[in-house]
Each structure stands twice: as structure tokens, then as C-alpha cells.
Amino acid sequence: MLRTTAEFTRTSGPIAAHVATGILTESAVRELDAAYPGDDRFEKVVFSSPVKRFRLGSxxxxxxxxxxxxxxxxxxxxxxxxDDLDGPEFTARLEEVTGLALAGLPRDTGLFTHAEGEFISLHHDEPEKALTVVLYFNRDWPADGGGHFEVRASHNPTTAPVRSLPPVAGTAVAFDSSVWHATSTVTTGRTLRAAVLEFWRDRPQR
Structure with a gap:
């Protein structure tokens, strides 16, 4: 189902994310989209601190x-x-792409959503997190629908993103804890759908 040999490209700059498109087959996208859990299955999470704010379903x-x-x-x-996301073949591919040693690290895999008006503010992850991979499932996402994954050069919110990626089905983004990133506010009536895979050097209590 997962094209583990898909090519990843590196965004520009000394601190960068790795992006793959077409990592899911079109038939897999259709099946996953049709079977995506309803909103009532997700825990609604609203978080605010001096360094990070977000609203999402988890x-x-x-x-x-x-x-x-x-x-x-x-x-x-x-x-x-x-099976594919947690499997050794995809882990080995991520190690090849990022240069990080990931096999054997604690990991968490799940789904998340952003409804209209939801977002993740500009931040970088805690140093205990080795790598995050986000995988999108949104077919025919509107160009003006928001929800873009933004890679930033720094914490300065006034600078333009190094790259702004629409949450298009089959797109995957892999990034370590040094990468400044955000998800722009969803502005369409549709719900953004994605999966997340997190590798931890030292996993916090949830």
C-alpha cells in the first residue's frame, strides 16, 4: 500500500524537511478516504502555551x-x-532519507484532523522527538482551503515560508525537531485528514 521507494526531496536551507508525493497509490487513497473514521471518534485537543498553540482532532x-x-x-x-508505516522497510527508507538512526526507537502512530478554523502555530518540536512523518489523505483539496504544511527558516512569523505544501492525498513530510513548521488555518468547510508517525529519543508521558 505504501510506496516505500518513493523519492523524497529536501526543502532548501540548512534546516530542512523531506517531502514525498505519490507515496500512496490512487486506489489506496480512495480506500483510506472512504474508510476514514468519523469526527466523533477523535479526541478534540486545544492547546496553548508561550511556544505553541494548536487545535485538532487526535x-x-x-x-x-x-x-x-x-x-x-x-x-x-x-x-x-x-503495517507499512510501522514496518522495518519504511523505517529503513526514512533512515536513508534523513540520516537518522530510527530502528528500535519508541514510536507512536495515529490519525489527526483539522476542522475549519483549526491550525498549528509556528514552532519546532521538543528535542526528545527524533522525527515526525505526516501523511495526507485529502483528495481534491481546494487551493484556497488552507491547512498547508509550512516549513520556515526561523521562528519569525513575518517571513514567508521556505515551502508551503497543500495537504494533498499521498503527500508525506518527514522532519526532525530542528525544523520550524506550522499548519495554516483551515478555511474550507472540509475536514483535513492526515496520519502522523512519531519517533522518540525519550518519549514523554501522554
Missing amino acids: LWLSRDGKRLPAAERLPAVWSQLL
């Missing part, structure tokens, strides 16, 4: 490759995707 599916109860209630197509 549904964790696996921890260190072991399925959580929420995953067992999803259609089989999601089990196939989790």
Missing part, C-alpha cells in the same frame, strides 16, 4: 508497533497501512 492507533484499541475498531485497510 486518534492514536499504535504504540511501538502494537495496535491500540482504537485501531482494532477500524476497517482492515487501516491495518494494512499501519
Whole structure:
């Protein structure tokens, strides 16, 4: 299901993210989109601190490759995707792309959503996090719908993004904790759908 050999390109600058398009087949995108959990399955999370703010829906599916109860209630197509995301082949590919040693690190895999008006403010991740991978499932996302993943050169919000990626189905973004990034506010009536894979050097308590 996951094209683990998909080519990743590096955004410009000394601190950069790695982007792959077409990492899911079109048939996989259709199946996953049709079987995406309803909004009522997600925990609504609103967070605000001096360094980060966000509003999103969250549904964790696996921890260190072991399925959580929420995953067992999803259609089989999601089990196939989790097998690929948590599998050694994709981990090895991410190591090749990023130069990071990821095998054996604690990991969490889940889904998240952004409804209209939701966002993630400009920030970089805590140093305990080794790598984050975001994978999008949004077919025919409107050009003016917001929800773009923004790679930034610094914490200065007035500078233009180094790259602004629409949340198009089959796009994956991999980035380490040094990368300044944000998700722009969703401005369409549609809900943004994505998966996240997190590798931890030292995982905090959830």
C-alpha cells in the first residue's frame, strides 16, 4: 500500500524537511478516504502555551508497533497501512532519507484532523522527538482551503515560508525537531485528514 521507494526531496536551507508525493497509490487513497473514521471518534485537543498553540482532532492507533484499541475498531485497510508505516522497510527508507538512526526507537502512530478554523502555530518540536512523518489523505483539496504544511527558516512569523505544501492525498513530510513548521488555518468547510508517525529519543508521558 505504501510506496516505500518513493523519492523524497529536501526543502532548501540548512534546516530542512523531506517531502514525498505519490507515496500512496490512487486506489489506496480512495480506500483510506472512504474508510476514514468519523469526527466523533477523535479526541478534540486545544492547546496553548508561550511556544505553541494548536487545535485538532487526535486518534492514536499504535504504540511501538502494537495496535491500540482504537485501531482494532477500524476497517482492515487501516491495518494494512499501519503495517507499512510501522514496518522495518519504511523505517529503513526514512533512515536513508534523513540520516537518522530510527530502528528500535519508541514510536507512536495515529490519525489527526483539522476542522475549519483549526491550525498549528509556528514552532519546532521538543528535542526528545527524533522525527515526525505526516501523511495526507485529502483528495481534491481546494487551493484556497488552507491547512498547508509550512516549513520556515526561523521562528519569525513575518517571513514567508521556505515551502508551503497543500495537504494533498499521498503527500508525506518527514522532519526532525530542528525544523520550524506550522499548519495554516483551515478555511474550507472540509475536514483535513492526515496520519502522523512519531519517533522518540525519550518519549514523554501522554
